[in-house]
Amino acid sequence: MSDVSWPLWEVFVRARRGLSHTHVGSLRAPDAAMALRNARDLYTRRQEGVSIWVVPAAGITASSPDEKDAFFEPAADKVYRHPTFYQVPDGVAHL
Amino acid sequence: MTATFEYVLGLADDALISSQRLAEWYAAAPEMEEDVALANIALDQLGAARLLLSYAGELEGAGRDEDALAYLRGDREFRNALLVELPNGDFAVTIAKLLFLSAYQLPLYAALSECGDERLAAIAGKARNETAYHVDHSSLWTIRLGDGTAESHRRMQAAVDELWPYTDELFAADERAPVDPATLRGPWLATVERVLAEATLTRPADAWGPTGGRDGVHTEHLSYLLAEMQVLHRAHPGATW
Numbered sequence: 148m149s150d151v152s153w154p155l156w157e158v159f160v161r162a163r164r165g166l167s168h169t170h171v172g173s174l175r176a177p178d179a180a181m182a183l184r185n186a187r188d189l190y191t192r193r194q195e196g197v198s199i200w201v202v203p204a205a206g207i208t209a210s211s212p213d214e215k216d217a218f219f220e221p222a223a224d225k226v227y228r229h230p231t232f233y234q235v236p237d238g239v240a241h242l
Numbered sequence: 243m244t245a246t247f248e249y250v251l252g253l254a255d256d257a258l259i260s261s262q263r264l265a266e267w268y269a270a271a272p273e274m275e276e277d278v279a280l281a282n283i284a285l286d287q288l289g290a291a292r293l294l295l296s297y298a299g300e301l302e303g304a305g306r307d308e309d310a311l312a313y314l315r316g317d318r319e320f321r322n323a324l325l326v327e328l329p330n331g332d333f334a335v336t337i338a339k340l341l342f343l344s345a346y347q348l349p350l351y352a353a354l355s356e357c358g359d360e361r362l363a364a365i366a367g368k369a370r371n372e373t374a375y376h377v378d379h380s381s382l383w384t385i386r387l388g389d390g391t392a393e394s395h396r397r398m399q400a401a402v403d404e405l406w407p408y409t410d411e412l413f414a415a416d417e418r419a420p421v422d423p424a425t426l427r428g429p430w431l432a433t434v435e436r437v438l439a440e441a442t443l444t445r446p447a448d449a450w451g452p453t454g455g456r457d458g459v460h461t462e463h464l465s466y467l468l469a470e471m472q473v474l475h476r477a478h479p480g481a482t483w
Contacts, residue, residue, distance in 0.1 A: 153273060174275055180382060185275040188282050 155204040156182040158189075160196035168200050176201075245359045247301040248321065249418040251311070252456055253350075254294030255322035257369075258312060259464070260343055261287035262471050266330055279379060283340070286372040293365045313475035317465045318458040325408040327455070327464040331401065334394070337383045338401040341437065344376035346412045349429035353421040362420070381437045388441025395442065402438065403446050410451025 153175040159168035171190050176182035182201040191199065210218055226232050264284035271277040295308040306314075326343060330336045351373055354366035387398040413427040438445050454460065474481060 175273060176275060177386065181386075184379060184382065185279065188279045189275065192282070 153177045156186070156201045157204050157207060158182075158186045159200040159202070160186075160190055161198040162196055164197065168198065171195070173204060179203075244301065245357075245362050245420055246418045247298055249416070249420070250294055250298040250301060250362065252321040252323075252416075254291050254298055254311070255320050256326050256343070256347070257287045257294060258291035259320070259322045259467065260326040260339075261285070261291055262467055263326065263328075263330055264336070264340070267336065272333055280336075283376050283379065286369075286376065290365065290369040290372070293368075297361055297365065309475065313472045317460050317468055320455075320458060320460065320464060320468070322455055322460075322464075323408070323411045324452055324455040324461055325405065325411065327461060327467060328405070328408065329463055331404075332397060333383075334387055334397040334401040335404065337380050337387065338398070338405050340376060341380035341384050341434065342405060342409050342412075344373050344380055345430050345433040345437075346409070346426060347373045348377055348433070349426045350421065350423075353426070357420040359420060377433065381433075384437050384443070385441040388438070388443040398441065399443050402443055406446040407449065407451040410448075411453045411455060414453055414456070416456065 154177070155173055156176055156179075157173050158171050160171045161168045174182065174185050174189055176185045179201060183199060186199050186201050190196070222228070261284045264280050264287065267280045268277060268284075271280055291312075292308050295311045299306045299308065299311055325339060328335075328339065330339075348370065351366040351370040355363050355370055357363050357366075384398060387394040389395070390398075409430075413423045413430070416423055435445055
């Protein structure tokens with residue numbers, strides 16, 4: 148094994164046309180071209196996908212678990228943000 | 243026109259022996275990702291070897307199946323080119339071997355997929371797509387190592403220089419071949435010279451090259467490889483799991 152590890156890449160695979168890319172895991176590679184090929188070998192060996200994205204893990208900004216309450220809790224009591232909150236008036240056939 | 247037993251055996255043995263050599267990297271490659279990549283390529287070669295060995299056994303008509311041909315022949319009965327049996331050396335040697343082999347197999351399988359032997363054409367057609375990826379993988383690594391650090395450049399150049407003479411044998415005349423091997427050297431050179439140039443490597447001069455593999459005269463390295471590959475089957479004939 149080498150002393151210096153290659154950069155980490157996050158892998159997104161689209162299972163088939165019409166679906167969106169889904170995060171499937173990560174890998175190490177020296178650059179984007181090799182990351183794409185490694186992703187092909189590691190994550191699409193059993194025909195899992197038709198398209199692959201690789202993204203440098205360092206390029207992803209993630210929300211912090213510490214900020215979970217500030218980020219997500221305020222949405223909890225706003226039921227009017229869900230379509231089921233509204234009653235469909237009588238006589239509306241196409242909504 | 244159907245191909246001959248000897249010719250198909252040569253194709254099969256190139257694939258089988260290169261597969262066995264690549265598999266030696268398993269759990270020993272520079273990174274885990276490369277482990278999986280080389281093992282994948284080894285499995286592609288093994289897949290082609292199995293189809294070709296089975297077909298060769300049918301052409302021979304002596305009742306030998308793929309296992310009998312893979313596990314119960316001695317080194318003099320193998321028909322692979324010398325290039326594929328050479329030791330892996332360092333990573334650069336392995337990559338150079340894979341580049342030279344796959345750049346030859348790609349136009350070979352492409353031509354065979356349109357030959358008159360339907361069975362052979364079908365096998366070649368399947369192997370061609372896999373081989374395109376082998377060319378891609380070995381090209382990328384050749385370029386990275388050649389155009390990398392001073393040390394990686396030195397090693398990659400040494401590997402190319404060491405192996406270059408062995409590529410002659412791939413294009414030696416063979417009257418049994420449905421595709422004239424000499425016609426494959428043009429496409430092979432086009433691929434290899436492009437990759438070497440991009441890798442800032444020097445293309446070695448053409449000179450004498452060792453041959454004999456197609457006639458069963460091998461380097462000593464093949465016997466050691468076969469001993470490891472065949473020991474289980476010879477100790478426990480017909481063993482399965």
